[in-house]
Amino acid sequence: MITCPQCNTQQESGKFCGSCGADLSPQASDFAQPSAKPEVAAAASAQSQPVYTNENLNKAKEGVSKYWNFALDVLKRPSAALTGNETHFTNGLITIAVYVVAFSLSLYFLANKLFKTMMGGFGSAFGEGMGAKSLPFFDIASPIFMFVLLFIAGAMLSSFAAIKMMSEPLSFKGIIGQFGSIIIPFAAMNVIAIIFGLAGSIQLTLLLTGLSLLFTTFIMPAIVVYDFSLKIGKPVNRVYWSVGASALSMLIAYLVVRTSVLSFIEDMEQIMNIF
Known part of the structure:
Protein backbone atom coordinates (compact mmCIF):
# COMPACT_ATOMS: atom_id res chain seq x y z
CA MET A 1 0.00 0.00 0.00
CA VAL A 74 12.81 62.94 47.65
CA LEU A 75 10.62 65.75 46.30
CA LYS A 76 8.36 65.37 49.34
CA ARG A 77 11.21 64.76 51.81
CA PRO A 78 14.60 65.93 50.45
CA SER A 79 16.31 64.46 53.51
CA ALA A 80 15.46 60.99 52.16
CA ALA A 81 18.30 61.42 49.66
CA LEU A 82 20.79 61.57 52.54
CA THR A 83 19.81 58.22 54.06
CA GLY A 84 21.95 56.10 51.74
CA ASN A 85 25.19 56.40 49.83
CA GLU A 86 26.13 53.59 47.47
CA THR A 87 22.60 52.17 47.68
CA HIS A 88 21.41 55.21 45.70
CA PHE A 89 24.17 54.99 43.09
CA THR A 90 21.86 54.10 40.19
CA ASN A 91 19.30 56.71 41.20
CA GLY A 92 22.08 59.28 41.46
CA LEU A 93 23.37 58.52 37.97
CA ILE A 94 19.89 58.75 36.49
CA THR A 95 19.25 62.07 38.21
CA ILE A 96 22.53 63.55 37.01
CA ALA A 97 21.71 62.46 33.45
CA VAL A 98 18.22 63.97 33.66
CA TYR A 99 19.61 67.17 35.18
CA VAL A 100 22.25 67.71 32.49
CA VAL A 101 20.04 66.76 29.53
CA ALA A 102 17.11 68.88 30.73
CA PHE A 103 19.39 71.87 31.39
CA SER A 104 20.89 71.64 27.90
CA LEU A 105 17.54 71.20 26.16
CA SER A 106 15.91 74.10 27.98
CA LEU A 107 18.61 76.57 26.92
CA TYR A 108 18.74 75.22 23.37
CA PHE A 109 14.97 75.44 22.94
CA LEU A 110 14.99 78.98 24.31
CA ALA A 111 17.79 80.10 21.97
CA ASN A 112 16.20 78.35 19.01
CA LYS A 113 12.79 79.88 19.75
CA LEU A 114 14.25 83.38 19.90
CA PHE A 115 16.30 82.76 16.77
CA LYS A 116 13.31 81.51 14.77
CA THR A 117 11.23 84.44 15.96
CA MET A 118 13.91 86.85 14.79
CA MET A 119 14.44 85.05 11.49
CA GLY A 120 10.69 84.87 10.96
CA GLY A 121 10.54 88.64 11.04
CA PHE A 122 13.38 88.95 8.58
CA GLY A 123 11.84 86.24 6.41
CA SER A 124 8.59 88.12 6.03
CA ALA A 125 10.51 91.27 5.12
CA PHE A 126 13.15 89.89 2.73
CA GLY A 127 11.88 86.58 1.45
CA GLU A 128 10.33 83.22 2.15
CA GLY A 129 12.01 80.36 4.01
CA MET A 130 14.25 82.24 6.44
CA GLY A 131 11.90 81.66 9.36
CA ALA A 132 12.03 77.89 8.90
CA LYS A 133 15.74 77.65 9.83
CA SER A 134 16.86 76.35 13.22
CA LEU A 135 20.05 76.64 15.19
CA PRO A 136 22.37 73.61 14.90
CA PHE A 137 21.40 71.33 17.76
CA PHE A 138 24.67 69.47 18.30
CA ASP A 139 26.88 72.56 18.06
CA ILE A 140 24.91 74.30 20.81
CA ALA A 141 23.48 71.59 23.07
CA SER A 142 26.60 69.43 23.38
CA PRO A 143 28.88 72.19 24.79
CA ILE A 144 26.20 73.17 27.31
CA PHE A 145 25.89 69.50 28.25
CA MET A 146 29.64 69.25 28.89
CA PHE A 147 29.81 72.52 30.86
CA VAL A 148 27.01 71.52 33.23
CA LEU A 149 28.49 68.05 33.62
CA LEU A 150 31.82 69.63 34.59
CA PHE A 151 30.09 71.85 37.15
CA ILE A 152 28.41 68.83 38.75
CA ALA A 153 31.61 66.79 38.63
CA GLY A 154 33.44 69.67 40.34
CA ALA A 155 30.80 69.87 43.07
CA MET A 156 30.99 66.12 43.71
CA LEU A 157 34.79 66.16 43.66
CA SER A 158 34.81 69.01 46.19
CA SER A 159 32.46 67.13 48.50
CA PHE A 160 34.51 63.95 48.16
CA ALA A 161 37.77 65.78 48.92
CA ALA A 162 36.35 67.46 52.04
CA ILE A 163 35.00 64.17 53.40
CA LYS A 164 38.31 62.43 52.71
CA MET A 165 40.14 65.21 54.54
CA MET A 166 38.05 64.32 57.60
CA SER A 167 39.70 60.87 57.42
CA GLU A 168 36.43 59.10 56.77
CA PRO A 169 36.05 56.10 54.42
CA LEU A 170 33.74 56.95 51.55
CA SER A 171 33.91 55.85 47.93
CA PHE A 172 33.29 58.19 45.02
CA LYS A 173 30.44 55.87 44.12
CA GLY A 174 28.83 56.79 47.42
CA ILE A 175 29.23 60.51 46.66
CA ILE A 176 27.55 60.02 43.28
CA GLY A 177 24.66 58.22 44.94
CA GLN A 178 24.14 60.84 47.64
CA PHE A 179 24.87 63.97 45.61
CA GLY A 180 22.94 62.76 42.57
CA SER A 181 19.93 61.92 44.69
CA ILE A 182 19.82 65.20 46.58
CA ILE A 183 19.67 67.28 43.38
CA ILE A 184 16.40 65.64 42.26
CA PRO A 185 14.39 68.84 43.01
CA PHE A 186 16.76 70.85 40.82
CA ALA A 187 16.56 68.28 38.04
CA ALA A 188 12.79 68.72 38.20
CA MET A 189 13.29 72.49 37.88
CA ASN A 190 15.30 71.93 34.70
CA VAL A 191 12.56 69.71 33.28
CA ILE A 192 10.02 72.47 33.92
CA ALA A 193 12.44 74.95 32.31
CA ILE A 194 12.18 72.95 29.07
CA ILE A 195 8.53 73.97 28.81
CA PHE A 196 9.37 77.64 29.31
CA GLY A 197 12.21 77.33 26.82
CA LEU A 198 9.86 75.97 24.17
CA ALA A 199 7.50 78.84 24.93
CA GLY A 200 10.32 81.37 24.53
CA SER A 201 10.08 82.74 28.08
CA ILE A 202 13.51 84.20 28.77
CA GLN A 203 12.92 85.21 32.38
CA LEU A 204 11.40 81.95 33.62
CA THR A 205 13.81 79.70 31.72
CA LEU A 206 16.91 81.51 32.95
CA LEU A 207 15.48 81.83 36.46
CA LEU A 208 14.89 78.09 36.86
CA THR A 209 18.14 76.96 35.23
CA GLY A 210 20.14 79.63 37.05
CA LEU A 211 18.76 78.71 40.46
CA SER A 212 19.25 74.99 39.87
CA LEU A 213 22.87 75.50 38.79
CA LEU A 214 23.56 77.90 41.68
CA PHE A 215 22.25 75.54 44.35
CA THR A 216 23.77 72.43 42.78
CA THR A 217 27.23 73.91 42.34
CA PHE A 218 27.62 76.16 45.39
CA ILE A 219 25.12 75.11 48.08
CA MET A 220 24.80 71.33 47.78
CA PRO A 221 28.49 70.52 48.46
CA ALA A 222 28.24 72.26 51.84
CA ILE A 223 25.01 70.42 52.71
CA VAL A 224 26.42 67.01 51.75
CA VAL A 225 29.64 67.52 53.72
CA TYR A 226 27.87 68.95 56.76
CA ASP A 227 25.36 66.08 56.84
CA PHE A 228 28.15 63.53 56.59
CA SER A 229 30.08 65.20 59.42
CA LEU A 230 27.01 64.88 61.64
CA LYS A 231 26.71 61.17 60.92
CA ILE A 232 30.28 60.23 61.80
CA GLY A 233 29.86 61.43 65.39
CA LYS A 234 33.40 62.80 65.69
CA PRO A 235 34.46 66.29 66.76
CA VAL A 236 35.45 67.84 63.43
CA ASN A 237 35.37 71.37 62.09
CA ARG A 238 32.26 70.63 60.07
CA VAL A 239 31.53 74.28 59.28
CA TYR A 240 34.99 74.88 57.84
CA TRP A 241 34.94 71.67 55.81
CA SER A 242 31.48 72.46 54.48
CA VAL A 243 32.39 76.00 53.47
CA GLY A 244 35.66 74.74 52.02
CA ALA A 245 33.82 72.24 49.83
CA SER A 246 31.61 74.98 48.42
CA ALA A 247 34.60 77.28 47.91
CA LEU A 248 36.48 74.59 45.99
CA SER A 249 33.41 73.95 43.85
CA MET A 250 33.20 77.68 43.09
CA LEU A 251 36.86 77.69 42.06
CA ILE A 252 36.35 74.77 39.69
CA ALA A 253 33.28 76.45 38.19
CA TYR A 254 35.27 79.66 37.72
CA LEU A 255 38.03 77.78 35.89
CA VAL A 256 35.47 76.10 33.63
CA VAL A 257 33.93 79.47 32.79
CA ARG A 258 37.29 81.09 32.10
CA THR A 259 38.66 78.28 29.95
CA SER A 260 35.58 77.07 28.08
CA VAL A 261 32.35 78.99 28.56
CA LEU A 262 33.69 82.33 27.35
CA SER A 263 35.05 80.78 24.15
CA PHE A 264 31.71 79.05 23.64
CA ILE A 265 29.93 82.40 23.85
CA GLU A 266 32.28 83.76 21.19
CA ASP A 267 31.52 80.76 18.98
CA MET A 268 27.80 81.38 19.46
CA GLU A 269 28.25 84.94 18.24
CA GLN A 270 29.98 83.64 15.12
CA ILE A 271 27.14 81.18 14.46
CA MET A 272 24.60 83.98 14.79
CA ASN A 273 26.58 86.09 12.33
CA ILE A 274 26.58 83.22 9.81
CA PHE A 275 22.80 83.06 9.88
Missing part, protein backbone atom coordinates in the same frame (compact mmCIF):
# COMPACT_ATOMS: atom_id res chain seq x y z
CA ILE A 2 1.12 3.53 -0.77
CA THR A 3 0.23 6.40 1.57
CA CYS A 4 -0.15 9.91 0.17
CA PRO A 5 2.16 12.35 2.08
CA GLN A 6 -0.34 15.18 1.60
CA CYS A 7 -3.77 13.77 2.47
CA ASN A 8 -2.75 10.35 3.98
CA THR A 9 -4.98 8.48 1.51
CA GLN A 10 -3.87 4.86 0.92
CA GLN A 11 -3.92 3.13 -2.47
CA GLU A 12 -2.31 0.00 -3.93
CA SER A 13 -0.27 1.53 -6.78
CA GLY A 14 0.18 4.59 -8.95
CA LYS A 15 2.47 7.58 -9.32
CA PHE A 16 -0.15 10.13 -8.31
CA CYS A 17 -2.72 10.22 -5.51
CA GLY A 18 -6.22 9.45 -6.69
CA SER A 19 -7.69 11.79 -4.08
CA CYS A 20 -5.57 14.98 -4.21
CA GLY A 21 -3.30 14.33 -7.20
CA ALA A 22 -0.05 14.62 -5.24
CA ASP A 23 3.13 13.00 -6.58
CA LEU A 24 3.66 9.57 -4.94
CA SER A 25 7.17 8.90 -6.25
CA PRO A 26 9.87 8.12 -3.61
CA GLN A 27 11.83 11.32 -4.42
CA ALA A 28 8.80 13.51 -3.83
CA SER A 29 8.01 11.67 -0.60
CA ASP A 30 11.57 12.14 0.72
CA PHE A 31 11.52 15.83 -0.19
CA ALA A 32 8.14 16.56 1.33
CA GLN A 33 8.75 14.89 4.68
CA PRO A 34 11.46 17.10 6.19
CA SER A 35 9.69 20.28 5.12
CA ALA A 36 7.80 20.30 8.40
CA LYS A 37 10.98 20.75 10.45
CA PRO A 38 11.74 24.35 9.46
CA GLU A 39 8.11 25.24 10.13
CA VAL A 40 8.32 23.73 13.61
CA ALA A 41 11.63 25.53 14.28
CA ALA A 42 10.23 28.81 13.02
CA ALA A 43 7.16 28.43 15.21
CA ALA A 44 9.31 27.65 18.25
CA SER A 45 11.52 30.66 17.53
CA ALA A 46 8.50 32.91 17.12
CA GLN A 47 7.15 31.71 20.47
CA SER A 48 10.46 32.10 22.37
CA GLN A 49 11.40 35.55 21.04
CA PRO A 50 8.56 37.49 22.73
CA VAL A 51 9.52 35.92 26.06
CA TYR A 52 12.88 37.76 26.13
CA THR A 53 11.25 40.95 24.87
CA ASN A 54 8.62 40.85 27.59
CA GLU A 55 11.23 40.16 30.29
CA ASN A 56 13.34 43.16 29.23
CA LEU A 57 10.26 45.34 28.99
CA ASN A 58 9.11 44.30 32.45
CA LYS A 59 12.56 44.99 33.91
CA ALA A 60 12.61 48.43 32.30
CA LYS A 61 9.14 49.23 33.63
CA GLU A 62 10.14 48.04 37.10
CA GLY A 63 13.28 50.19 37.06
CA VAL A 64 11.38 53.29 35.92
CA SER A 65 8.72 52.68 38.56
CA LYS A 66 11.31 52.35 41.35
CA TYR A 67 13.12 55.53 40.31
CA TRP A 68 9.84 57.44 39.95
CA ASN A 69 8.74 56.45 43.45
CA PHE A 70 12.16 57.36 44.84
CA ALA A 71 12.12 60.74 43.08
CA LEU A 72 8.66 61.53 44.42
CA ASP A 73 9.80 60.60 47.92
Whole structure:
Protein backbone atom coordinates (compact mmCIF):
# COMPACT_ATOMS: atom_id res chain seq x y z
CA MET A 1 0.00 0.00 0.00
CA ILE A 2 1.12 3.53 -0.77
CA THR A 3 0.23 6.40 1.57
CA CYS A 4 -0.15 9.91 0.17
CA PRO A 5 2.16 12.35 2.08
CA GLN A 6 -0.34 15.18 1.60
CA CYS A 7 -3.77 13.77 2.47
CA ASN A 8 -2.75 10.35 3.98
CA THR A 9 -4.98 8.48 1.51
CA GLN A 10 -3.87 4.86 0.92
CA GLN A 11 -3.92 3.13 -2.47
CA GLU A 12 -2.31 0.00 -3.93
CA SER A 13 -0.27 1.53 -6.78
CA GLY A 14 0.18 4.59 -8.95
CA LYS A 15 2.47 7.58 -9.32
CA PHE A 16 -0.15 10.13 -8.31
CA CYS A 17 -2.72 10.22 -5.51
CA GLY A 18 -6.22 9.45 -6.69
CA SER A 19 -7.69 11.79 -4.08
CA CYS A 20 -5.57 14.98 -4.21
CA GLY A 21 -3.30 14.33 -7.20
CA ALA A 22 -0.05 14.62 -5.24
CA ASP A 23 3.13 13.00 -6.58
CA LEU A 24 3.66 9.57 -4.94
CA SER A 25 7.17 8.90 -6.25
CA PRO A 26 9.87 8.12 -3.61
CA GLN A 27 11.83 11.32 -4.42
CA ALA A 28 8.80 13.51 -3.83
CA SER A 29 8.01 11.67 -0.60
CA ASP A 30 11.57 12.14 0.72
CA PHE A 31 11.52 15.83 -0.19
CA ALA A 32 8.14 16.56 1.33
CA GLN A 33 8.75 14.89 4.68
CA PRO A 34 11.46 17.10 6.19
CA SER A 35 9.69 20.28 5.12
CA ALA A 36 7.80 20.30 8.40
CA LYS A 37 10.98 20.75 10.45
CA PRO A 38 11.74 24.35 9.46
CA GLU A 39 8.11 25.24 10.13
CA VAL A 40 8.32 23.73 13.61
CA ALA A 41 11.63 25.53 14.28
CA ALA A 42 10.23 28.81 13.02
CA ALA A 43 7.16 28.43 15.21
CA ALA A 44 9.31 27.65 18.25
CA SER A 45 11.52 30.66 17.53
CA ALA A 46 8.50 32.91 17.12
CA GLN A 47 7.15 31.71 20.47
CA SER A 48 10.46 32.10 22.37
CA GLN A 49 11.40 35.55 21.04
CA PRO A 50 8.56 37.49 22.73
CA VAL A 51 9.52 35.92 26.06
CA TYR A 52 12.88 37.76 26.13
CA THR A 53 11.25 40.95 24.87
CA ASN A 54 8.62 40.85 27.59
CA GLU A 55 11.23 40.16 30.29
CA ASN A 56 13.34 43.16 29.23
CA LEU A 57 10.26 45.34 28.99
CA ASN A 58 9.11 44.30 32.45
CA LYS A 59 12.56 44.99 33.91
CA ALA A 60 12.61 48.43 32.30
CA LYS A 61 9.14 49.23 33.63
CA GLU A 62 10.14 48.04 37.10
CA GLY A 63 13.28 50.19 37.06
CA VAL A 64 11.38 53.29 35.92
CA SER A 65 8.72 52.68 38.56
CA LYS A 66 11.31 52.35 41.35
CA TYR A 67 13.12 55.53 40.31
CA TRP A 68 9.84 57.44 39.95
CA ASN A 69 8.74 56.45 43.45
CA PHE A 70 12.16 57.36 44.84
CA ALA A 71 12.12 60.74 43.08
CA LEU A 72 8.66 61.53 44.42
CA ASP A 73 9.80 60.60 47.92
CA VAL A 74 12.81 62.94 47.65
CA LEU A 75 10.62 65.75 46.30
CA LYS A 76 8.36 65.37 49.34
CA ARG A 77 11.21 64.76 51.81
CA PRO A 78 14.60 65.93 50.45
CA SER A 79 16.31 64.46 53.51
CA ALA A 80 15.46 60.99 52.16
CA ALA A 81 18.30 61.42 49.66
CA LEU A 82 20.79 61.57 52.54
CA THR A 83 19.81 58.22 54.06
CA GLY A 84 21.95 56.10 51.74
CA ASN A 85 25.19 56.40 49.83
CA GLU A 86 26.13 53.59 47.47
CA THR A 87 22.60 52.17 47.68
CA HIS A 88 21.41 55.21 45.70
CA PHE A 89 24.17 54.99 43.09
CA THR A 90 21.86 54.10 40.19
CA ASN A 91 19.30 56.71 41.20
CA GLY A 92 22.08 59.28 41.46
CA LEU A 93 23.37 58.52 37.97
CA ILE A 94 19.89 58.75 36.49
CA THR A 95 19.25 62.07 38.21
CA ILE A 96 22.53 63.55 37.01
CA ALA A 97 21.71 62.46 33.45
CA VAL A 98 18.22 63.97 33.66
CA TYR A 99 19.61 67.17 35.18
CA VAL A 100 22.25 67.71 32.49
CA VAL A 101 20.04 66.76 29.53
CA ALA A 102 17.11 68.88 30.73
CA PHE A 103 19.39 71.87 31.39
CA SER A 104 20.89 71.64 27.90
CA LEU A 105 17.54 71.20 26.16
CA SER A 106 15.91 74.10 27.98
CA LEU A 107 18.61 76.57 26.92
CA TYR A 108 18.74 75.22 23.37
CA PHE A 109 14.97 75.44 22.94
CA LEU A 110 14.99 78.98 24.31
CA ALA A 111 17.79 80.10 21.97
CA ASN A 112 16.20 78.35 19.01
CA LYS A 113 12.79 79.88 19.75
CA LEU A 114 14.25 83.38 19.90
CA PHE A 115 16.30 82.76 16.77
CA LYS A 116 13.31 81.51 14.77
CA THR A 117 11.23 84.44 15.96
CA MET A 118 13.91 86.85 14.79
CA MET A 119 14.44 85.05 11.49
CA GLY A 120 10.69 84.87 10.96
CA GLY A 121 10.54 88.64 11.04
CA PHE A 122 13.38 88.95 8.58
CA GLY A 123 11.84 86.24 6.41
CA SER A 124 8.59 88.12 6.03
CA ALA A 125 10.51 91.27 5.12
CA PHE A 126 13.15 89.89 2.73
CA GLY A 127 11.88 86.58 1.45
CA GLU A 128 10.33 83.22 2.15
CA GLY A 129 12.01 80.36 4.01
CA MET A 130 14.25 82.24 6.44
CA GLY A 131 11.90 81.66 9.36
CA ALA A 132 12.03 77.89 8.90
CA LYS A 133 15.74 77.65 9.83
CA SER A 134 16.86 76.35 13.22
CA LEU A 135 20.05 76.64 15.19
CA PRO A 136 22.37 73.61 14.90
CA PHE A 137 21.40 71.33 17.76
CA PHE A 138 24.67 69.47 18.30
CA ASP A 139 26.88 72.56 18.06
CA ILE A 140 24.91 74.30 20.81
CA ALA A 141 23.48 71.59 23.07
CA SER A 142 26.60 69.43 23.38
CA PRO A 143 28.88 72.19 24.79
CA ILE A 144 26.20 73.17 27.31
CA PHE A 145 25.89 69.50 28.25
CA MET A 146 29.64 69.25 28.89
CA PHE A 147 29.81 72.52 30.86
CA VAL A 148 27.01 71.52 33.23
CA LEU A 149 28.49 68.05 33.62
CA LEU A 150 31.82 69.63 34.59
CA PHE A 151 30.09 71.85 37.15
CA ILE A 152 28.41 68.83 38.75
CA ALA A 153 31.61 66.79 38.63
CA GLY A 154 33.44 69.67 40.34
CA ALA A 155 30.80 69.87 43.07
CA MET A 156 30.99 66.12 43.71
CA LEU A 157 34.79 66.16 43.66
CA SER A 158 34.81 69.01 46.19
CA SER A 159 32.46 67.13 48.50
CA PHE A 160 34.51 63.95 48.16
CA ALA A 161 37.77 65.78 48.92
CA ALA A 162 36.35 67.46 52.04
CA ILE A 163 35.00 64.17 53.40
CA LYS A 164 38.31 62.43 52.71
CA MET A 165 40.14 65.21 54.54
CA MET A 166 38.05 64.32 57.60
CA SER A 167 39.70 60.87 57.42
CA GLU A 168 36.43 59.10 56.77
CA PRO A 169 36.05 56.10 54.42
CA LEU A 170 33.74 56.95 51.55
CA SER A 171 33.91 55.85 47.93
CA PHE A 172 33.29 58.19 45.02
CA LYS A 173 30.44 55.87 44.12
CA GLY A 174 28.83 56.79 47.42
CA ILE A 175 29.23 60.51 46.66
CA ILE A 176 27.55 60.02 43.28
CA GLY A 177 24.66 58.22 44.94
CA GLN A 178 24.14 60.84 47.64
CA PHE A 179 24.87 63.97 45.61
CA GLY A 180 22.94 62.76 42.57
CA SER A 181 19.93 61.92 44.69
CA ILE A 182 19.82 65.20 46.58
CA ILE A 183 19.67 67.28 43.38
CA ILE A 184 16.40 65.64 42.26
CA PRO A 185 14.39 68.84 43.01
CA PHE A 186 16.76 70.85 40.82
CA ALA A 187 16.56 68.28 38.04
CA ALA A 188 12.79 68.72 38.20
CA MET A 189 13.29 72.49 37.88
CA ASN A 190 15.30 71.93 34.70
CA VAL A 191 12.56 69.71 33.28
CA ILE A 192 10.02 72.47 33.92
CA ALA A 193 12.44 74.95 32.31
CA ILE A 194 12.18 72.95 29.07
CA ILE A 195 8.53 73.97 28.81
CA PHE A 196 9.37 77.64 29.31
CA GLY A 197 12.21 77.33 26.82
CA LEU A 198 9.86 75.97 24.17
CA ALA A 199 7.50 78.84 24.93
CA GLY A 200 10.32 81.37 24.53
CA SER A 201 10.08 82.74 28.08
CA ILE A 202 13.51 84.20 28.77
CA GLN A 203 12.92 85.21 32.38
CA LEU A 204 11.40 81.95 33.62
CA THR A 205 13.81 79.70 31.72
CA LEU A 206 16.91 81.51 32.95
CA LEU A 207 15.48 81.83 36.46
CA LEU A 208 14.89 78.09 36.86
CA THR A 209 18.14 76.96 35.23
CA GLY A 210 20.14 79.63 37.05
CA LEU A 211 18.76 78.71 40.46
CA SER A 212 19.25 74.99 39.87
CA LEU A 213 22.87 75.50 38.79
CA LEU A 214 23.56 77.90 41.68
CA PHE A 215 22.25 75.54 44.35
CA THR A 216 23.77 72.43 42.78
CA THR A 217 27.23 73.91 42.34
CA PHE A 218 27.62 76.16 45.39
CA ILE A 219 25.12 75.11 48.08
CA MET A 220 24.80 71.33 47.78
CA PRO A 221 28.49 70.52 48.46
CA ALA A 222 28.24 72.26 51.84
CA ILE A 223 25.01 70.42 52.71
CA VAL A 224 26.42 67.01 51.75
CA VAL A 225 29.64 67.52 53.72
CA TYR A 226 27.87 68.95 56.76
CA ASP A 227 25.36 66.08 56.84
CA PHE A 228 28.15 63.53 56.59
CA SER A 229 30.08 65.20 59.42
CA LEU A 230 27.01 64.88 61.64
CA LYS A 231 26.71 61.17 60.92
CA ILE A 232 30.28 60.23 61.80
CA GLY A 233 29.86 61.43 65.39
CA LYS A 234 33.40 62.80 65.69
CA PRO A 235 34.46 66.29 66.76
CA VAL A 236 35.45 67.84 63.43
CA ASN A 237 35.37 71.37 62.09
CA ARG A 238 32.26 70.63 60.07
CA VAL A 239 31.53 74.28 59.28
CA TYR A 240 34.99 74.88 57.84
CA TRP A 241 34.94 71.67 55.81
CA SER A 242 31.48 72.46 54.48
CA VAL A 243 32.39 76.00 53.47
CA GLY A 244 35.66 74.74 52.02
CA ALA A 245 33.82 72.24 49.83
CA SER A 246 31.61 74.98 48.42
CA ALA A 247 34.60 77.28 47.91
CA LEU A 248 36.48 74.59 45.99
CA SER A 249 33.41 73.95 43.85
CA MET A 250 33.20 77.68 43.09
CA LEU A 251 36.86 77.69 42.06
CA ILE A 252 36.35 74.77 39.69
CA ALA A 253 33.28 76.45 38.19
CA TYR A 254 35.27 79.66 37.72
CA LEU A 255 38.03 77.78 35.89
CA VAL A 256 35.47 76.10 33.63
CA VAL A 257 33.93 79.47 32.79
CA ARG A 258 37.29 81.09 32.10
CA THR A 259 38.66 78.28 29.95
CA SER A 260 35.58 77.07 28.08
CA VAL A 261 32.35 78.99 28.56
CA LEU A 262 33.69 82.33 27.35
CA SER A 263 35.05 80.78 24.15
CA PHE A 264 31.71 79.05 23.64
CA ILE A 265 29.93 82.40 23.85
CA GLU A 266 32.28 83.76 21.19
CA ASP A 267 31.52 80.76 18.98
CA MET A 268 27.80 81.38 19.46
CA GLU A 269 28.25 84.94 18.24
CA GLN A 270 29.98 83.64 15.12
CA ILE A 271 27.14 81.18 14.46
CA MET A 272 24.60 83.98 14.79
CA ASN A 273 26.58 86.09 12.33
CA ILE A 274 26.58 83.22 9.81
CA PHE A 275 22.80 83.06 9.88
